[in-house]
Every structure is written in C-alpha cells, then in structure tokens.
Amino acid sequence: MTGRRLLAVHTVLIYLFLYLPIAVLVIFSFNAARQTAVWQGFTLDWYRRLAADGRLLGSVRNSLLVAGITTVIATVLGTLAALALARYRFRGRGATDVVLFLPVILPEVVMGAALLTFFGAVGMRLSLWTVILAHVVFSVSYVAIVVRARLAGLDPSLEEAARDLGAGPFETFRRVTLPLILPGVAASALLVFTLSIDDYVVTSFVAGVGATTLPLHIYSMLKLGVTPEVNAVSSLLLAGTMVLIVMAHRLMQTRRDEP
Amino acid sequence: MRRLALVVLIALAALALACGGKAPEKKLNIYIWTNYLPDDVLADFERRTGIHATVDTYDSNEVLLQKLQSGVADYDVVVPSDYMVPILVSQKLLLSLDKARLQGLDNLDPRFLDRELDPGNTHSIPYLWGTTGLGYDRTKVAAPLDSWSALFDARYKGRILMLDDPREAFGVVLKLMGRSLNETDPAVLRQAADRLKAQKALVKTYNSSDFANLLAAGDVDISHGWNGELAELAAKDPKRFAYVVPKEGSTLWIDSLAIPARATHVEEAYAFFSFLLEPEVAARVVNGVHYAGANKAAWDRIKPEIRNDPSIYPPEEVLDRCELLKDLGPATQLIDELWTEIKAQ
Numbered sequence: 001m002t003g004r005r006l007l008a009v010h011t012v013l014i015y016l017f018l019y020l021p022i023a024v025l026v027i028f029s030f031n032a033a034r035q036t037a038v039w040q041g042f043t044l045d046w047y048r049r050l051a052a053d054g055r056l057l058g059s060v061r062n063s064l065l066v067a068g069i070t071t072v073i074a075t076v077l078g079t080l081a082a083l084a085l086a087r088y089r090f091r092g093r094g095a096t097d098v099v100l101f102l103p104v105i106l107p108e109v110v111m112g113a114a115l116l117t118f119f120g121a122v123g124m125r126l127s128l129w130t131v132i133l134a135h136v137v138f139s140v141s142y143v144a145i146v147v148r149a150r151l152a153g154l155d156p157s158l159e160e161a162a163r164d165l166g167a168g169p170f171e172t173f174r175r176v177t178l179p180l181i182l183p184g185v186a187a188s189a190l191l192v193f194t195l196s197i198d199d200y201v202v203t204s205f206v207a208g209v210g211a212t213t214l215p216l217h218i219y220s221m222l223k224l225g226v227t228p229e230v231n232a233v234s235s236l237l238l239a240g241t242m243v244l245i246v247m248a249h250r251l252m253q254t255r256r257d258e259p
Numbered sequence: 260m261r262r263l264a265l266v267v268l269i270a271l272a273a274l275a276l277a278c279g280g281k282a283p284e285k286k287l288n289i290y291i292w293t294n295y296l297p298d299d300v301l302a303d304f305e306r307r308t309g310i311h312a313t314v315d316t317y318d319s320n321e322v323l324l325q326k327l328q329s330g331v332a333d334y335d336v337v338v339p340s341d342y343m344v345p346i347l348v349s350q351k352l353l354l355s356l357d358k359a360r361l362q363g364l365d366n367l368d369p370r371f372l373d374r375e376l377d378p379g380n381t382h383s384i385p386y387l388w389g390t391t392g393l394g395y396d397r398t399k400v401a402a403p404l405d406s407w408s409a410l411f412d413a414r415y416k417g418r419i420l421m422l423d424d425p426r427e428a429f430g431v432v433l434k435l436m437g438r439s440l441n442e443t444d445p446a447v448l449r450q451a452a453d454r455l456k457a458q459k460a461l462v463k464t465y466n467s468s469d470f471a472n473l474l475a476a477g478d479v480d481i482s483h484g485w486n487g488e489l490a491e492l493a494a495k496d497p498k499r500f501a502y503v504v505p506k507e508g509s510t511l512w513i514d515s516l517a518i519p520a521r522a523t524h525v526e527e528a529y530a531f532f533s534f535l536l537e538p539e540v541a542a543r544v545v546n547g548v549h550y551a552g553a554n555k556a557a558w559d560r561i562k563p564e565i566r567n568d569p570s571i572y573p574p575e576e577v578l579d580r581c582e583l584l585k586d587l588g589p590a591t592q593l594i595d596e597l598w599t600e601i602k603a604q
Contacts, residue, residue, distance in 0.1 A: 034495055038476050054298060055314060120329040127333075204322055209288040209333045212315040220293040220316035222468065 022238065029231035046232040056233060059217035062128060066213060067197040070135040075189045077136070078143020079181075083173075085144070086151040103141045111138060112205030119206060126208025134206045135196045142195065143188040150184030186248065197237075285310040287527040290317060290326070290334040292514070295387065297547030304534050310527045327352040327519050335522040336531055341376040341513045341583050344383050353382040354518040360529040363536030366556035371513055376583060383515035384532065385553035387544075390573060390581060391427055391510040394471065394489035394502045399480040407431045407505045409481055411454070416461045418480040420473055423465035425598035426584055427510060428455060431483065434507040440582045443590035452597040456604055465602065474500070485512075490570035491549065502570035508580025513553070 029047070033040035050056060084090075085097055103111065115134045124130060158180070162172040178185075200215040207216060214237075218230050285308070289296070293316045305312055315334075317323050320343040326332040327347065339347055347353045358364060364384070371385035395404050399418070410419055410431060421428055430440040432451040442448065463479050471488035473479050482489065489502040516535065518528045534540055541554030542561050551571050558566065565571055573581075587594070 033475070034491065055293075055316070116325070116329050120331050124331060125333055126326070126329070126331050204318075205325070207315070208331070209315060210313045216318070217293065217316055219318040222318055 025231050026235045026238070029228050029235045031228050031231075034227060046228040050229050050232045050236075053229065055212075056214075056217060056229065059212050059214045060233060060237075062211060063197050063214040066128065066131050066135060067193050069132050070139060070196040071189050071193045073132075074136045074139040074192045075143050075185060078140045078188060078192075079147050079185055081140065081144045082147035082151055083177075086148055100141050100144050103138045104145065108138075108199075108201035112202040115202065116205040126206060126211070128208070128211040130206045130208060131203055131211050131213065134202050135199060138199075138202060139192040139195055142191055143185075146188040146191065147181055147184045150181045154180055190248070285524070285527055287312045287336065287524050287531055288334050289314045289336045289531070290323065290332075291336070291338045292316060293318075294548055295338060295514070295550075297544060300540060300543050300547065303540075304531060308527075308530055308534070310524075310530065312531075324352075327521075330521065332519075333523060334519055335524040335528045337517050337519055338386060338514050339383070339517060341374075341515070342586060344376045344515055344517070345586070347517070348377065348382050352520050354520050354522060354525065355381055356384070356518070357529075360533075361536065362533040363538075363556075366536050366538055366541070366554050368553050368555040370578075371553040374513065374583060375585060376513065377515065383517040384536075385513050386516045386535070387548065387550040387552055388511060388513040389486045389550055389571075390504045390512070390578075391422070391430070391483070391485055392489065392502055392504040392570070392573075394474050394482045394484055394492060394500060396474065396477070396480045397499055397501055403501065404481070404503055405506050407435045407507055410483060411435075411458055411461070413461065415481055417463050419462050420470050420479040420482040420484075421458075421462050421465050422470065422483045422485075423467040425594050427483070428465075428598070428601075429594055430510055430584075434505070434509060434580075437507075440510060441585045441587060443587050445590070445593055448590065448593055448597060452601060455597075455601050459601060459604060486570060487550065490568070493570055494549070494568065504569070504573040504577050504581070506577060506580075508577065508582070511578070511581035511583055513583065 028039075030042050030044065031039055032043040032045070081096075081100060085093065085100070112134075115130075115137065119126060119130055154177075159172055159176055162176045163169075167175065198215055199213075200219060203213055204216060204219075207213065212220075214233070218226065221227070221230065287310050289312055291314060296314065301312055301314065304310070317326075320340050323337055323339060324343065324346065326334070327337070328350070344353075361384070367385060371388060372380055374385075377383045393404055393407070393409065395409070397403070400409070400415070409415065410421065421431075426440075429442075429448065429451050432454045433440055433442050433447070435454075436447070436451065438447060442451075464473070466473065470479075470482045470484040471492050474482040474484075474489070475492055486502060486504075489500075493500045493502040516532055518525060522528055535544065536554065538554060538556035539560060541552050541557035545552040545554075545557065545565060546562050549565065549571065552561075
C-alpha cells in the first residue's frame with residue numbers, strides 16, 4: 001500500500017517537474033509587471049500588445065509557414081526514402097542508410113555553417129526558402145528513421161496477399177502499406193513540425209530578408225529584455241498545439257473504432 | 260492521381276512566378292536590433308518615399324558579421340555596435356559612404372562623430388547610444404549611489420550582481436583606479452584582477468542576461484548592468500529603483516547605421532538615412548525606443564521625461580569620462596586568463 005502511495009507521489013512530482021515551468025509561463029503572460037519574475041496583478045495587456053505587434057505576429061506567421069511547408073516536403077521525402085530502404089535492394093543501399101542518419105547526429109552549428117557556406121558557394125540568396133530548404137534537410141532523416149521502424153514491424157505477407165489478389169504496386173501502397181504505416185508517418189510529421197517551429201541555430205545561419213522566425217525574434221528581443229508579450233505568444237502557440245494534439249488523438253481513436 | 264499531379268504542378272508554377280518575378284518597385288531591406296525602429300516611424304518613411312521596407316532582427320553582432328560574410332544576404336541597412344564596425348570595415352563588408360547623398364549630417368552630435376570606431380565616419384553614422392552603470396534598489400541602500408565603490412562595499416555583501424563580462428568587470432576597477440577602460444599594461448591589469456578577486460566574496464552572482472529581473476525580484480540590491488533594461492526598470496518604478504552612471508565614468512556604446520558593400524538598394528538606403536537624420540524623425544525614434552539618440556538637432560523635440568532622465572542622458576561631465584571599448588589585441592588574452600582565475604577561485 002505504501003508502495004502505491006509512494007508511486008503516486010513520485011508520479012505527481014514528475015508531472016510537476018515537467019509542467020510547472022509551462023504553467024508559470026502561462027500565468028506570467030497575465031502579469032502586469034514588465035519584468036518576468038515578479039507578480040504584480042492580472043492584466044490582458046500583453047495579449048492586446050501582441051495583437052498590435054506586427055513584427056512579432058509576422059515572425060509567428062513565418063514560423064508557421066516554414067514549419068507547415070517543411071512538414072509536408074520532409075514527410076513525403078522521408079517516407080519515400082524509408083520505403084526504398086526497407087523494401088528494395090539496390091546498389092549503394094548501405095551507404096544511403098548511413099548517410100541518412102548523419103543529419104541526426106551532426107551538431108546543429110555544423111549543419112548551419114555548412115548550409116550557409118553552401119548557399120554562399122552556389123550564390124543562392126538567403127530568404128524564407130533557404131530556411132525551408134535547411135529545415136527539410138535536417139528533418140528528412142527523422143521521418144525516414146521513424147517510418148522505417150514502423151515498416152520493420154510490418155508483416156510483409158500483407159503486401160504479398162494484396163498483390164496476389166491482383167493489386168498493382170501503387171494500389172498495394174495506397175490501400176495496404178500506407179494505412180498500416182500511417183501512425184508512423186503522422187508521428188514523424190508532428191515531430192518535424194515541432195523541430196522546425198522551434199529551430200534557432202540552423203535558422204539563424206540561413207535566414208534572409210523577410211525570414212525572421214519566432215525563435216529569431218525572441219532571441220533578438222534579449223537585448224532589451226524579453227517582455228511577457230513572449231509569454232503571451234508562447235501560451236497561444238501552446239493552446240494551438242494542444243488543440244492539434246487532442247484532434248489528432250480523436251482522429252486516431254475514431255479510426256481504430258471503425259471495423 | 261493525375262489530378263494530384265496537376266495540382267502540384269500548378270502550385271510549383273505559382274511558386275516559380277512568385278519567386279522569379281522581379282518587380283521594379285522600390286525596396287529596402289533593413290537588418291536591425293529589435294525595438295530600434297518604432298513602427299510608426301517606418302510607416303511614415305514608406306508613405307513618404309513609396310519605398311517598401313522589410314525589417315528583420317538579429318540578436319548579436321556576430322550573427323550580423325556572419326550574414327554579411329556569406330555574401331548572399333540581401334540587406335541594405337545594418338546597425339552594427341561600436342566594436343563591430345572596424346571589423347566589418349576591415350573585411351570590406353561595408354560601403355564607403357558618399358556624404359553628398361546624405362542630408363542632415365550636421366544634425367548629429369559631434370561627440371559621437373569621428374570616433375575611433377570609424378575615423379571620419381567613412382562607413383557609418385551614429386544612431387543610438389547608451390552606457391553601462393549601476394541599477395539599485397533605493398529602499399535597500401543607505402544613500403543614493405554615485406560611485407563604483409558601492410560594488411566593493413562590505414555592507415552590501417551577498418547582495419551585489421556583477422556582469423559576467425571580463426571587459427565590463429575590469430572596466431569597473433580600472434575606472435575606480437582612475438585608468439582607462441582600454442588599459443593594456445599587464446601590471447595594472449593584474450592589480451585590477453586582485454581587487455576583483457577580493458570583491459568576489461561580496462558578489463552574489465555574475466550574470467549578463469537576467470540582471471534587471473534579478474534586481475526587480477529582490478534577489479540582489481545592486482546590479483552592474485547595461486542601461487536599457489535597468490533604465491526601463493527605474494522608469495517604471497522610480498520610487499524603488501534607480502539607474503546611475505557612476506561619477507568615475509563607464510563604458511559608452513554606440514550603435515551605428517551602415518550600408519553593406521553588396522547592398523542592392525543603395526539609393527533607398529541613403530534616403531532612409533537622410534530620413535532618420537531629420538530632427539523630427541530622430542526625436543520620434545528616441546521617444547519610441549527610450550534609448551539616447553546621436554541627433555543633436557532633435558534635442559528640443561525629445562520628451563522632457565526622457566531628455567531629463569540621467570539614466571538615458573547622463574550628465575555631461577559623467578559622459579566625458581565614459582569610453583568606448585576598444586579591441587585590446589594581445590592584452591585581451593591576459594584579461595581572459597585573469598577573468599578565468601577570478602571566476603575559478
């Protein structure tokens with residue numbers, strides 16, 4: 001009995017550790033004080049200011065745009081790469097496998113510097129597109145790894161059965177393989193979105209004109225001190241993410257309930 | 260499936276059009292610190308000139324340097340801090356300014372012109388400036404502070420915050436010793452280090468990023484720090500907080516306007532500088548960003564509460580004792596070594 005109580009206490013402590021900072025962030029977005037550490041009463045002022053702050057909102061828009069486009073491109077490319085590596089034998093397969101892992105292990109600073117040098121060498125002007133390209137480069141690997149893990153646990157006889165029943169390669173993929181690996185694909189898409197939206201290091205190297213993302217904007221506010229406006233925008237992003245997660249969860253459940 | 264392919268194709272075509280179409284419209288790409296340019300000032304510039312401006316922000320001079328070095332960043336206006344200007348000039352990353360294309364240069368305060376950071380202002384013009392000083396809690400100190408000696412006062416043991424920055428920390432002691440911030444004599448630097456070592460027992464923490472918050476939260480009562488955040492704190496709650504540039508003098512920093520060597524909208528950049536040099540506009544910038552501006556002709560139009568705020572515009576005789584931090588060459592290494600000794604003690 002005491003063991004169970006201890007376990008409960010332990011669980012509560014872990015959750016506090018995980019979520020208390022986020023709770024503090026949200027609470028202080030309603031703080032009347034300009035400084036982020038002292039409570040001086042409730043206000044909605046920072047949300048009002050946020051609504052009027054064109055540059056901050058512009059950076060949020062840039063971040064959402066980059067994360068959205070990166071997610072689509074990286075998920076498609078990564079899934080295709082995973083399929084190729086798991087299902088086909090071809091020359092250079094082993095090398096491709098290793099190379100695909102590299103961006104995951106490579107320190108971000110190295111990746112950022114390398115990309116900037118590359119863009120400089122080929123004369124590609126820095127813009128929002130170079131940011132998206134850079135994000136795709138580091139996220140494709142994550143997708144490939146996650147989807148491959150899912151593919152590895154898949155029974156190949158299901159695909160064989162589909163082919164036996166007369167389905168072409170594309171139909172097999174669309175009606176058998178894809179639905180089976182979908183949870184893996186969805187999970188990797190979420191992962192890519194998260195990686196992309198909060199990336200600072202690589203982005204700071206390759207961002208060009210009109211490409212200030214939210215993390216860049218927040219870091220650049222450090223010179224004058226971060227205001228609770230940042231707490232406000234973070235709280236809104238948090239709320240948005242939670243809605244997305246709940247929706248994704250619901251979607252998965254209804255799917256599972258279907259016969 | 261064919262429909263999907265068509266949609267993708269159309270999307271790609273639209274994308275190519277959006278990227279490739281070179282509109283002849285007038286543009287200006289500004290790369291600047293956050294909160295350095297009030298939105299209404301920029302909107303006014305766009306309205307008056309018909310130039311469409313894009314503003315991006317950076318968080319350190321090093322990021323700016325690296326972007327300009329890449330050769331593929333399309334910025335037309337940048338705002339490097341004092342020590343970065345000579346570095347950018349030496350790497351030929353800034354355009355040599357054609358003064359004939361700038362109106363209102365004589366509106367600038369001569370005190371900020373022709374400084375060591377850019378002799379003759381061949382590549383930059385001063386924009387905003389500030390100081391390093393002391394922020395403190397009035398309710399916790401005996402009398403208003405006016406000297407760096409407060410940071411060495413045993414009465415404030417455990418309630419002092421020092422910037423975690425070797426040049427600034429040595430600057431405090433060097434100024435107390437009546438020396439220059441840019442002292443390079445190893446004997447003097449060792450002497451300064453000894454005083455910093457002795458001071459360590461009094462210091463609660465060394466911190467360069469969060470000092471104003473720690474002061475506001477009451478974790479420390481006296482904080483060494485840059486004026487931006489500390490002055491803001493003092494302006495918000497003047498009964499409790501104050502910011503002062505100590506009478507011995509301190510660090511002065513100047514952020515300047517410059518045009519990258521590879522800028523493509525040079526004409527527009529000159530128009531923007533001339534616009535910012537107008538006294539009326541310069542005053543609106545200062546009133547909006549709460550930093551001191553380098554435009555002398557703007558003085559009468561600056562709000563009295565900013566103009567008369569010694570934390571933003573320190574008294575003349577104090578400012579005269581302030582210095583810009585210079586690159587010290589080989590002495591930098593000695594300072595770093597001594598600083599490591601102090602911190603590791």
